[in-house]
Amino acid sequence: MRKNLLASLCLAFSAGVLQAHADAIPTLNYPAEGQQLQAIGSPEKELPTVTADLWLKVSDGPLQLEGPSFDRAGNLLFVEVFGGQVLKVDPEKKLSVVVPKNALGSAGLAIHKDGRLFVAGLGNFENTGNLTAYKPDGSGKQVIIPASKNHLVDDLVFDSTGGFYFTDFKGTSTQPTGGVYYVPAGGKTIVSILPNLAIANGIALSPDGKTLWVTEFATGLLHRIELKDAKTIAPFGEAVVYRFSGPSPDSMRVDQDGNLYVALYSQGRVLVLNPNGLPIGQILIPGREKGHFLRSTSMALKPDTNEVYLVSNDGSLGEGSAIFRAKGFANAAKLYSHQ
Template sequence: MRMRFFSTFRQATLLAAVGLGCFTTTSCVAASTVKSDSAGALDEPVPIPPSERSLPAVIAEPYFKVSNEGLNLEGTSFDLRGNLLFVEVFGGRVFSLSPSRKLTTLVAPNKYGSAGLAIHKDGRLFVAGLGNFKDTGSLVTFSPDGRELQTVISADKGFLVDDLVFDANGGFYFTDFRGSTTEPTGGVYYVSPDLKTVTPILPHLAAANGVALSPDGKTLWITEFSKGLLHRVQLSDATTVAPFGTAITYQFTGPSPDSMRVDSAGNLYVAIYSQGRVLIFNKMGIPIRQILIPGRQQGHNLLSTSMAIKPGTDELYIVANDAKGGRGATVFRTKALAKAVLLYSHQ
């Protein structure tokens, strides 16, 4: 049974209360219940901003408990076998969650500070790393089994590589997480398909974080973590911004836009770090929907960081953690507005 979006929090609450939201042919897991008289209340630990309270909302459902610890998960991606891969930032590990919900560790703990992950068409894992979170970020690749390591962007380059997305030719864009609101030294760069040339695309950003590419490859989306901005960049080609092609389409309220994904219709999904939710924008950058993580009303599961749509489906998987709140790190699931975009890894 498909989960449907409803136009008010009260309707979304009624949906949760009656337990709709089936994801298998044999069982139906009840959605988290939120009291209808307090949904979206302004006295919550992290209230929904007034300008977004009327957006249609749906409540995601717990899918898999990764850990009882508040591991900071990131970089959600699906491989060709349907495994959901993601990284653990402070420990550097890469995890694989099988369709049967078996969790394995592909890459052991390390010092790379893994923050983003994308999969090459040849199966290699491209892992963005923040290093020491100051000046030793890197981008490395692992073989599909996590054993063979190669360096693409070395730590001595000074980047804090946070996230990446492939284009149709096998080159990729990555975000540089450096900078602050008063010293915007981060940016977005493009690495050529041969992995030899790095070209700046949009410099002078305050901790550039998420990056996504429209289905036609002509629109680049970027979140600026420290300033709370959503950038929409029109491209003439892989390394050239179109004339008058840059725009800030949205200013987020409160903390802070994180990783992003697009669907096959061009809708954009932005995880909101420290708010326990995902905002959905249309292809023009206008907010149209939102997804709420269970427990957010009580201040739990607020560190929502990343998501992925399972190829060939409209199933959306979100990773979030509860920091020190006692509920650990969890994968949540709901429905996207459209099926997954065709990723470079699946071409």
């Protein structure tokens, strides 16, 4: 009798344990910090990291800032994409308008060695893309690439001869119709360098002018292009050297050591890669972990310093648009536009 009772108790206990295990389904839980929507993936989260300081609030509304570049007088110029205007911050941090609002859809800015402002324009993002030049005071408007050429000019970089490379902001991740083009000094021809890209976006040139960098916004790819000459890729000279995690690589700049600074749009940070395209550090925008100022589009390195100025906006979260500042690895490259 006692034997049967003990057996019954054991069976009941086992059934209870099994039922408890059945009820305790293995469950994923967010960490104590919450969902961490802006968490940085491994291995990038282990990189040397700094958080930038707020340098200047530009607007209360979420202006889409782009293309920051320093002129020889130390002014920081940049564009506002959807309004088309060119803005300037002088060394005393006074903000002014150089080119008023227009329909050109300014998306990038580079300063020619003669002082002219070359403004890349997406127009209506369909068929009015352009490249337009202005004198330093915003006068003397000159169309360099008209809409009739059928390019959505997003960004550009000059070489040592006065020619320039530009990105064509077209396509999708499954229909890569964008590309990279070169315009020799004088602007008479447009030469295809790298076709079939999925929204070609950022572009940069190494300090020696021999390596061209390009990001694809829609696929998250970084292209490293070794040039035989200005119009020709060297044999076996083109490779995808990095695939970014999450959205989306935007504009780029280089320092004098050849390191590449890439703004990551929708992430509120800048990733820094060495001349071989391997990540070596990052700059974060304050508040990004709570979703603020994620629309980081571009940055400028201040000449003769290692100061990095990042432009971003806060989208619908109410903190407007701003410029942030941190220090990078090396001084700004001696860009051809400033020779």
